[in-house]
Amino acid sequence: MQNAKDTFYITLRTRLATVNPSRTMTLRAVTRPGILVQEAEAPMPQPLLDAFALSWTGLETDLQLSAILAQMTCEIQYSTAGTQTNAGLDRGRALEEMDYEVLKLLYPYSAQKMNYTQNPAVPMETMVFWSEPEFGPIVTLRDRLTRAAKVIVFAYQEQGEQ
Amino acid sequence: MADLSTQNPCGLAQRVATALLRASGGTTACLQMPPLAGDSTNAGQLGLDAPGFLSLPLSPAVFRKARVSIQGAQLPKYELLISADAVAAQVTQLQLGSAQTLFFMASGVVVAGKLFLIEALSTSESQGAVYLYRLLLQEACGEWPM
Numbered sequence: 580m581q582n583a584k585d586t587f588y589i590t591l592r593t594r595l596a597t598v599n600p601s602r603t604m605t606l607r608a609v610t611r612p613g614i615l616v617q618e619a620e621a622p623m624p625q626p627l628l629d630a631f632a633l634s635w636t637g638l639e640t641d642l643q644l645s646a647i648l649a650q651m652t653c654e655i656q657y658s659t660a661g662t663q664t665n666a667g668l669d670r671g672r673a674l675e676e677m678d679y680e681v682l683k684l685l686y687p688y689s690a691q692k693m694n695y696t697q698n699p700a701v702p703m704e705t706m707v708f709w710s711e712p713e714f715g716p717i718v719t720l721r722d723r724l725t726r727a728a729k730v731i732v733f734a735y736q737e738q739g740e741q
Numbered sequence: 742m743a744d745l746s747t748q749n750p751c752g753l754a755q756r757v758a759t760a761l762l763r764a765s766g767g768t769t770a771c772l773q774m775p776p777l778a779g780d781s782t783n784a785g786q787l788g789l790d791a792p793g794f795l796s797l798p799l800s801p802a803v804f805r806k807a808r809v810s811i812q813g814a815q816l817p818k819y820e821l822l823i824s825a826d827a828v829a830a831q832v833t834q835l836q837l838g839s840a841q842t843l844f845f846m847a848s849g850v851v852v853a854g855k856l857f858l859i860e861a862l863s864t865s866e867s868q869g870a871v872y873l874y875r876l877l878l879q880e881a882c883g884e885w886p887m
Contacts, residue, residue, distance in 0.1 A: 585787050592786075608779030608846070620789035621848030622881075624860045695783050706788065 580638075580649045582694050583707045583734030587653065588616050588709075589631055589700075590690040595631070598683045604630045626725065629673070631681070632656045646705075647736040655681060655712070658725040667722050674717065674724045681712055681728050692734060703740070708733045754867035759801060762873075765779040767801025770821055772831075772847040773856070794848060799827045804852045807877060816880040819857060821850060823874045825864075840864075840874065849881060856881040 595602060595612040602613040604627060606620065613630035626632055637652030657677045661670030688710070692703040712728040719725075773794040773838040784790045828840045837843050841862065850857045857878035865873040 585783075588782060588787065607775035607785075607787075607848075608777060609781045611781065611786070616787065619786060622858050624858070634849060695787055698782075698784065700783065 580651065582692055582703060582740060583732060584635060585695045586690055586693045586707045587711045587732050592623045594684045599681055626656060626658045629659050648737060649734050651732045653730045653732050658723050660722045670724050674726060678727055685730065704737055705735045748868050750868045750870050752871040755825050758872040759826050761817040762801040762803050762822060762824050765803050769798050769800040770805055772797040772799060773849045773851060774847055782809040797831055799823050799831065819878045821876040821878055825871045825873060828874055850878060
């Protein structure tokens with residue numbers, strides 16, 4: 580299941596670099612596309628603004644098939660306070676832009692599963708699939724707008740995969 | 742209306758704060774900083790590689806339990822008072838724009854071999870210059886030795 584989670588993140592990160600190359604962040608002294616896996620970074624008291632944070636929540640498995648099918652819930656959280664140039668009054672527009680980017684990042688809804696524990700990464704035999712996003716309501720905290728989009732990620736557990 | 746009276750900051754507040762922290766049992770706190778050349782590989786972003794944090798000492802500092810009510814199922818909070826002189830020295834050495842950047846980059850603070858997460862930062866100023874930084878810390882769950 581970890582390979583599916585890794586593949587999902589790397590796929591979205593690669594697509595973000597194409598969809599909006601200017602959406603970058605500097606984290607742990609590295610400037611990279613503005614998307615991160617929360618469980619692979621240091622805890623933050625406040626979410627990073629203008630970046631996408633993936634957190635893995637639910638897990639269900641279907642054991643009735645020839646290979647175990649894992650259904651993992653991924654929440655993509657993003658916050659913005661608009662831009663300094665517009666004194667934050669464009670925060671609604673900035674959030675809408677991020678909503679649209681989420682849609683573009685997720686399509687197409689599949690990718691070849693990769694094993695990133697090896698270098699270079701090794702393609703595996705199955706694909707990772709995911710659902711269309713289910714957008715949650717906007718949460719307003721003072722000048723900050725936050726939304727979470729929920730995606731169900733499906734992957735078969737391959738032989739010998741941990 | 743602007744205050745046009747002449748004020749000449751002489752660093753008195755900074756020196757008093759440093760002396761007070763040292764006299765109050767000043768200790769050393771170490772910021773956990775990312776390595777200067779970050780890990781830009783996939784493994785570094787997937788939690789596979791060790792982050793290789795650097796330990797950045799700040800002293801004098803005073804560490805004490807914060808005066809906040811502790812609620813159920815929450816780890817206790819602490820506060821760390823750090824001399825502005827110590828912070829300024831590290832900001833200059835790392836060629837950073839501000840102390841806020843320094844604390845933003847840090848993934849935590851180690852005091853007496855225990856890791857704490859930074860919850861909030863506030864400052865005390867005199868004549869427009871910071872003389873004391875106050876970090877609100879929360880105990881990290883990890884019990885590994887630092």
